[in-house]
Amino acid sequence: MKFKIKKKDKVVVISGKDKGKVGEVIEVISGDGFTPARVLITKINIVTKHQKPTQTDRGGLVKMEAPISISKVMLADPKTNKPTRVKFKTLPNGDKIRVALKSGETIV
Numbered sequence: 001m002k003f004k005i006k007k008k009d010k011v012v013v014i015s016g017k018d019k020g021k022v023g024e025v026i027e028v029i030s031g032d033g034f035t036p037a038r039v040l041i042t043k044i045n046i047v048t049k050h051q052k053p054t055q056t057d058r059g060g061l062v063k064m065e066a067p068i069s070i071s072k073v074m075l076a077d078p079k080t081n082k083p084t085r086v087k088f089k090t091l092p093n094g095d096k097i098r099v100a101l102k103s104g105e106t107i108v
Helices: none
Strands: 010-013 022-029 038-041 046-051 060-065 073-076 086-090 096-100
Touching (some): 010 038
Antiparallel strands (some): 010 022, 010 073, 022 038, 046 060
16 A cells, blocks of 8 residues: 555644644554554554563553554644645656645655
């Protein structure tokens, strides 16, 4: 599946409990026909997990990031850090690049 959001992109959450927060994408999880695509973002959608102790780990309550639906995030504009839509532009040499619609900046 093809997404406009990739790993290490800066994104803004546009709905939900973390609305307005900015973070970096850790992982993009593509969904199958029944489940939607999801993204894992640093310091966004923090949940508390009860973890059993192992020989190397103490266990207890562990805070970690949980995946959030890809439809609830938008790419952050490189110029203003506000959410923006993305379009693809083909360069004369044949390369495709992503461009932010609000500012016209290329997204690396």
